[in-house]
Amino acid sequence: MIDTATETGLYARIQHFYAHQMQALDGGRFEEYALTFTETGTFQHSPSVEPVRGRAAIVAELVRFHERFADDPVQRRHWFNHIALTPQADGSVRATVYALVLTVRPGRREPEVAPSCVMHDVLEADGDGIRTRSRSIAHDHLG
């Protein structure tokens, strides 16, 4: 197998892209997170909700989702592992990635470690950087 993604440096670029993208999300910088999607990018945050399209809608969805934590301040950390890439015919790249959510509550040393997920992204890469064209999340415990 010729691994174009690692030959061109794309693999490291995607790893680094995810690092900044997810630190923006976990830091509550939703506008910055939305800017990591293409202009018409879609985001399906969890299997039980419909995907939203476009950066404004992504921000609105994140604000809505985080309202549940309004009286319950938490620090969430999204961990990724095993980024597996498949090039697509149109030049985009499909990424299948393990994801695990850690939720930390103030004063409580042990985070909640759940759920275990698989993230399905389509990524666009150009000289300017990487963007997420679409993202959907599957939860392992929901089969």
Next chain:
Amino acid sequence: MIDTATETGLYARIQHFYAHQMQALDGGRFEEYALTFTETGTFQHSPSVEPVRGRAAIVAELVRFHERFADDPVQRRHWFNHIALTPQADGSVRATVYALVLTVRPGRREPEVAPSCVMHDVLEADGDGIRTRSRSIAHDHLG
């Protein structure tokens, strides 16, 4: 320290190799997993079993191991971290890698997070790709 592995792009190739290899294992695609080993590759799945040699034996060992889950459907996810490489005199590469097993049961949001392991691989790389020549796993709680 001159880090040949990262200079040649080998480090990213190995990361990407592991991503595909472990998604094959966790997806129950044992034939595909076995093909990521060399033809005479050895696999010691856990410290309490003898290593097996060759792809057919690797598949048989995985089928045998998973029989215990026949009535207990689980989704396992093997996470890796800190891939440390040491080049060997014969051109192969020794990889020492942290590994953590997550076991998810249907309907149960919180995975079991155990055991914590260290994986010892010898890898062969050529223009064609990466293959595992040998793999053994040490469990931290067994010293």
Next chain:
Amino acid sequence: MIDTATETGLYARIQHFYAHQMQALDGGRFEEYALTFTETGTFQHSPSVEPVRGRAAIVAELVRFHERFADDPVQRRHWFNHIALTPQADGSVRATVYALVLTVRPGRREPEVAPSCVMHDVLEADGDGIRTRSRSIAHDHLG
């Protein structure tokens, strides 16, 4: 965004550096760990202690910290995720990294998974390798 770190291979070099550095720490090889810092490197091991400066002081701090485990043998594993780099004007690189500590006790299969941290490093890279100029750790549960 032009991603210099991945274009030059620095991103993979830093990942590989961390793999060796943290396996040294978790393996109790404190002298080897201290050598991964610059000569006047600083290390703030946790938010509740003052930073120490220089390799001898780093070793002393680690010995002191591990005295608490003298009668309680544990295997700790520091996991990292989402290494986000920001180049600095002086040629160094700021790294913001998720970190999670796993503590394994003999005979007990399930590790303790805590605390969830963010590590703030300043790294120096030259032809010779990577070194940590400064490191401080923030614990998520302490806000």
